[in-house]
Amino acid sequence: MRDLSGRIGMVDVALALALVAVGMVVSRVRRLDLEKDVAVATVRSFVQLLAVGYALDFVFGGHDSLTWVGLAVMVGVASWTAGRRARAVPGAVWVALASISVAAVGTLGVLLALGVIPAGPRAVLPLGSMVISNAMVTTGLVTTRLRDDLAAQRREVEARLSLGQTAAEAGGPWLRQALRTGMLPIIDNTKVVGLVALPGAMTGMILAGASPVAAIRLQLIVMYMLLGGNAFAALAAGELAMRRLFTPAHQLARTVRR
């Protein structure tokens, strides 16, 4: 087999560092002032991935129960990140936590229940990380877009409320827009998959020596999982953000008005 799994050593990694040196040289010669960022990125990626590699090795080595701890940590970090990005929305971290959890539980739950993937960490952790990181981006997009649009269009929103519309009716057009914004990138990605870029899961399996046809079967499952997870995350984030951006008395929240 001329695949790569099992024959990459630390020496190979060190050799690949030569490519980072190219980035350093370009930055220096063109005075981009990015040398420090390149160095930090290189060191961070090394340390983070090394740690994750050993952690996964440990979990795969008979500590299956840690799978769920791993997922919880991912959901926590993703929620914090998405919540920080959307901090103009009151309680954004909680909105993100709920939305990302819904996406993770919804998709992994369905795949596990249908027996599409086995319950072990080798399937659940990598797939979970993909759902969670996608849901993180979606949640941030939907909540910030909704908040920004309501703030920009507050005159029209409040005119609708003044005519006796509910918060759901008055904010509806902008909620729809925010959901579209959150869901379109993944839909577009799914449309051109394989034509524009060979996606990560498939690339990884091919590099590891699997047959391309087996690789695409996994990739299809991944894409459909991401579409579903994205829909879960967008819907939850939109609905929950609406509750934070309007009061129970169908008023635009003060944070949106000032």
Added chain:
Amino acid sequence: MGDRFELIDVRVDGDDGPILSVPRARIAADGLTVVVGPSGAGKSTLLRLLNRLDDPDGGSVLFEGRDVRDYDVLDLRRRVQLVGQVPVTFPGTVADNLGVADPVPLLARVGLPGAIAGREADRLSVGEAQRMALARSLALSPEVLALDEPTSALDPGARAGIEQLVRSLADDGLTVVMVTHDERHAVELADHVLEVTPCAT
């Protein structure tokens, strides 16, 4: 006739201290009440309390003798119609905006020709749009019409027309509350004047 609204020790807080403070005020059920005061005194904020687009941080607002918070808010908003400074048009025709089976009598009431019903709402002049916004509110048969500087975005000709219209709506028995920065309105148009003073900072 009695009071439509009563404000008791009302205070609304902004980011840096109070933006509206009214120890006591009444809005009569009859005629046109004009709300005057220097800019920044919280006149627009006061109107927003009447239909609960905002709630006071202290004190209470009574509508027909009951706290506004005791009413169903959607019902309250239909009964107390607030029309903003800059007219808002929704997508579609004038008829779509009004949302009634026969828009012609409604348009006539605000001085617009019936033929305008089929026109795209975003093609109206500001003056026409302001009249349409009034018609849209009147379609809900409100008891109170609260107007936030309804003439400030208009040229002098359109302004006089709207002032006349507001006056005639008050004469027809509607409670009209109008915020203005135009001292003339208080003298020439008003049946009652409510003065709002800026909060001490």
